Amino acid sequence: MVGHAFMGAAHSHGWRNAGRAFDLPLEPRLVAVAGTSAERTAAAARRLGWEESLTDWRELIERDDIDVIDICTPSDTHREIAVAALQAGKHVLCEKPLANSLDEAEEMAAAARSAAERGIWAMCGFTYRRQPAVALARELIQDGRLGEVRHVRLVYLQDWLSDESAEHSWRLDASRSGSGALGDLGSHAIDLAQWLIGDDVARLSARTTVFVDARPAPGANGTLRPVTVDDAAFVLAEFGSGVIGTIEATRYALGRKNALRFEINGSKGSVAWDLERNNELEFYEADGQPGTAGFTRVLTTDPSHPYLANWWPAGHTLGYDHAFVNQAADFVNAVAAGVQPEPSFDAAASVQRVLATVATSSGSGTWEVVA
Numbered sequence: 001m002v003g004h005a006f007m008g009a010a011h012s013h014g015w016r017n018a019g020r021a022f023d024l025p026l027e028p029r030l031v032a033v034a035g036t037s038a039e040r041t042a043a044a045a046r047r048l049g050w051e052e053s054l055t056d057w058r059e060l061i062e063r064d065d066i067d068v069i070d071i072c073t074p075s076d077t078h079r080e081i082a083v084a085a086l087q088a089g090k091h092v093l094c095e096k097p098l099a100n101s102l103d104e105a106e107e108m109a110a111a112a113r114s115a116a117e118r119g120i121w122a123m124c125g126f127t128y129r130r131q132p133a134v135a136l137a138r139e140l141i142q143d144g145r146l147g148e149v150r151h152v153r154l155v156y157l158q159d160w161l162s163d164e165s166a167e168h169s170w171r172l173d174a175s176r177s178g179s180g181a182l183g184d185l186g187s188h189a190i191d192l193a194q195w196l197i198g199d200d201v202a203r204l205s206a207r208t209t210v211f212v213d214a215r216p217a218p219g220a221n222g223t224l225r226p227v228t229v230d231d232a233a234f235v236l237a238e239f240g241s242g243v244i245g246t247i248e249a250t251r252y253a254l255g256r257k258n259a260l261r262f263e264i265n266g267s268k269g270s271v272a273w274d275l276e277r278n279n280e281l282e283f284y285e286a287d288g289q290p291g292t293a294g295f296t297r298v299l300t301t302d303p304s305h306p307y308l309a310n311w312w313p314a315g316h317t318l319g320y321d322h323a324f325v326n327q328a329a330d331f332v333n334a335v336a337a338g339v340q341p342e343p344s345f346d347a348a349a350s351v352q353r354v355l356a357t358v359a360t361s362s363g364s365g366t367w368e369v370v371a
């Protein structure tokens, strides 16, 4: 694994526990983790359960006792690490957004296609696909329970930048993160939108905005550093099939900590979900009983629900981290079976295409004036 902070901890949890929850054909072994500081990486290795720590990710790729490279670093590093790992014959799990530009993403997708011909697999970490309620929503849509889909509505709301004195970080520097709320949060929403209905965004109109354009540099006594990414993004989208969608991503929605939400309306029903109540899927069927028809709160903890046969008895809810265990298990099962783990780099590159088009649309600056 490369990187050992937020996602490094979540992925380590996934690798450590996948073989406990799932009957896997291969047991993951946490061989070595790479970071930038020897001391911090060694401490992280001890805490997260890795056998060794290193400060150069290239050493991971050169080793014969390592089969998988898990990329949990900022997105400016994804392309170089992923392409080198795939060329060296390592399977790759890479965090989202896949890259910082469409060119990088397409190069990564091409490297993954070429590796796949040799039985080497690459997957991108759009982890929310592994929340059981989200996977159930997709099953309902794909089984036709919503009829013809008409509206796709997603928001991803956080509030950690609402405080104007919050410190600068790599996430606010375009050269490191590519974009702001758009790539960080919007990429999840775009991936879910496309995956849930099985169709890609074909056309869009978008706006991004910046609320606070400079923030204190960490530890630098009041020195301000410019913010070079968007704080919020708004997208009006049309999918290939003509379905209309809206997507909003912001880090300034005070009170909303991690509110990834969707509502999808079809000709026969609707589904709605909120990550902050992740065990519940709201489902509405138009042919319900008159007088009592309404949204049903489906508690997605039944063994018949996606992933739940491997977890606790019905009603014993799952959390944020279970999706990372589900993700690790799906990855191991696909690699062991010699099939493409999803989302592929091609699927992640299609998200990157939307991100790039949002930036172009927002930059074009056209508004219709209300007369």
Ligand SMILES: NC(=O)c1ccc[n+]([C@@H]2O[C@H](COP(=O)([O-])OP(=O)(O)OC[C@H]3O[C@@H](n4cnc5c(N)ncnc54)[C@H](O)[C@@H]3O)[C@@H](O)[C@H]2O)c1
Pocket (backbone or CB within 6 Å): 002, 003, 004, 005, 006, 007, 008, 034, 035, 036, 037, 057, 072, 073, 074, 075, 077, 095, 096, 097, 125, 126, 127, 128, 184
């Ligand atoms: N799937 C999700 O839900 C989700 C959630 C948060 C972040 N992410 C993504 O995960 C990635 C990492 O984000 P994070 O929140 O863990 O960031 P973070 O700042 O918490 O951690 C980044 C880690 O990368 C290490 N690092 C940076 N450059 C390195 C290099 N050249 N070599 C080795 N290590 C290096 C840092 O030391 C640190 O350990 C990003 O792409 C981000 O968008 C995904």
